[in-house]
Amino acid sequence: MRTQSQKTDLKTDREKRHTNTITMTVVPNVAAVDRHSMVAEAAYYAAERRGFEPGFELQDWLTAEHEIETISSGRD
16 A cells, blocks of 8 residues: 555656646648637737737737747747
8 A cells, every 4th residue: 555655656657747748739731720729829828918909910910920930830
């Protein structure tokens, strides 16, 4: 039978593996339509984080494009 400390260590290891899997996901060769949708969604969430304050739409879009390009090319 495992001790509480061992159970906590196992849970922490599982959480680390899950987090690393998500962080390291690469989306190669994204179709243009899919890429556009991904950028639009990322830009929306950027706008949401800043409370949809007007005047930053282009910056949200360009930042989202950069993020999606970085993810799809596997660069950090």
